[in-house]
Amino acid sequence: MMAQKFDRLPEGPLSIADAVQHALNYCNFGRLDFCDLVCSRILQADPDNINAALIQGLSAYKRRDTARAAALLRAVTERAPGYADAHHHLGVALFYDGQHQAAAAAFAQAMALRADYAEPMAGFGDVLRLQGHKEEAFPILRHALELKPNYSPAYIPFSILCFERSLPPGAPPAERRPPRTDRPLLTMASLGNYGRFAQTVNEYVAMRLYAERYGMEFATPDWVGHHFFTLDDPAMDPRTLADFDEWLSVRDQFAEHFDGNTETPFRDRDLFLGGSPVNPMRLADRERVQGWLTPRDCWRDHLDPPVEALRRRGRTLIALHIRQTDWWDKAYTPLSLYLSWLEQAWSGFDDPVLFVSTDEPKVVAEFARYRPATSADFPRRWDGLDYLQDFHVLSQADVLAVSTGSFAMTAAALNRNATLFLRPAAENRGLESFSPWI
Incomplete structure (x- = not known):
């Protein structure tokens, strides 16, 4: 659908603002020839249009021409030194051009202009990590995630640092085999x-x-x-x-x-x-x-104790995943679906124990009659990687009810124990059984 919307240049005259939006859309959707053409037309009509000049730089980066992207974006920062986004994107271009020190300077300038700007903060932290300054990088990356929890360029380097910090003594790092040279x-x-x-x-x-x-x-x-x-x-x-x-x-x-x-x-x-x-x-x-997709043995001290603690509370581990805060269209599954199912099914399980995995702790109180456990009850929390403990519990449950998104669905696909998987039915008519493998 998106491809059809942006598969050709717009017909008829556009305002400069609308043309800039079209250029950005073309850039985001990979229609880089169209993006460059629209930007050039904008700059012919309005040579001082900073946004079109910025998008030209983004398009050059997406064409993998990082040197040209850096030159274009540096020109934007010289013309508009207070434009924080331009400094950030210059930092990204320099980073991927291998100019890490210059990238750090550009990221720092973006942060100086906007103190709560998570994106350049993540870039600055990652540069520090790659330069070996891992203790300095750690709190910067953590703060970037506090500002923007779903920002992957912060979450990846932060998680990698967390793995490195929690690797047991003597345990080897993750392995890499040599590539086969007889294959594409x-x-x-x-x-x-x-x-x-x-x-x-x-x-x-x-x-x-x-x-x-x-x-x-x-x-x-x-x-x-x-x-x-x-x-x-x-x-x-x-x-x-x-x-x-x-x-x-x-x-x-x-x-x-x-x-x-x-x-x-x-x-x-x-x-x-x-x-x-x-x-x-x-x-x-x-x-x-x-x-x-089997967890490495070296992480057992973080993954096994939560499951073992839940198993000590009962013989049938029932896990619910409830997402309530960060889905793109806010179409969250009503809690009533899970509550209604539990009311009907709970007494039929052998000594059940309920685990609730959620991004919104306030919902847990709704399940109070079932004495639910959460990640707060884990005997040991995995600093920065506690979402993997939740994921592991979901992958070990005897009954798993999923919600919006792929987190619990992926855990369900890796679950070898469960005898019942449940998901919201169409139009939220209740919970229905399903197989995570098609």
Whole structure:
């Protein structure tokens, strides 16, 4: 639908403001030729239009021409030194151009102009991390996430630091095997940068299944799942940039290749999909996907105690995932669905114990009659990675009811114990049973 909306230049005259919005939309949707053409027309009519000049820089970055992007964006900051967004985007271009010190200076200037600007704060923290100043980077990245909890470029480096800080003495870091040189290579530089943990896991599974189906090697960047799961994928060249050009078309083609067959699959390139365009959890692949996505043994001291503590409270572990704060359209599942189901089903389970995983602690009181446990009851919290403890409990439950989003759905796909999975029925008519594998 988005591709149809922005598959051609607008007809008829546009105001400068509308033209700038069109240019930005073209940039975001990977229609970079259209973006550049609209920007050039704007600047012909209004040479001092700073927003069009900024979008030109963003388009150059998305074309993977970081040197040109940095030059364009630096010119914007010189013309508008108080434009915090321009300093931030200059920092991003410099970062991916390998100029880390200059990137840090640009990020710092953006933060000086706007103290609560999470995006350059994350960039500044990541530069410090990569330069080895990890103790300095840690609180900066944590604060960026406090300001913008769903910002992946902060969440990834922060989570990686948390893994490193909690690695048991003597435990090896996550492994990387050498890439096979007799196969075509696929990479995904954006893995983890456009979505949180579960969305990234689904994107990883889709890409790896695609690569294996067509006889290719799949190399990955440094992402959260590589540290958490028993994965040994080859490391991609960190200088490889995400390929945004015409990404909506690439996304559609990927889905066609995944579900059908093609003699011309993508090969020897980077893919940007903007999230998996397919549900990769196919029944025929269940065993190998669950094998890939097994937590590393070194994390057992963080993952096993919460499950063991819940098992001591009862024999049937019933887990609910309730999302209430950050879904894009605010279409949250009503609590009444879970309460109604519990009222009907609770007495039929053998010594049940209820666990509620939620991003809104206020909802827990609604389940008081069932004496629910939450992550606050875990005997040990995993600093910065407590969402993985919740995820693990969901993946070990005997009964799992999911809600909006992919977090609990992905945990359900990895759950080998549950005898019942529940999800909201259409139009929230109640909870219905389902299989997480299609």
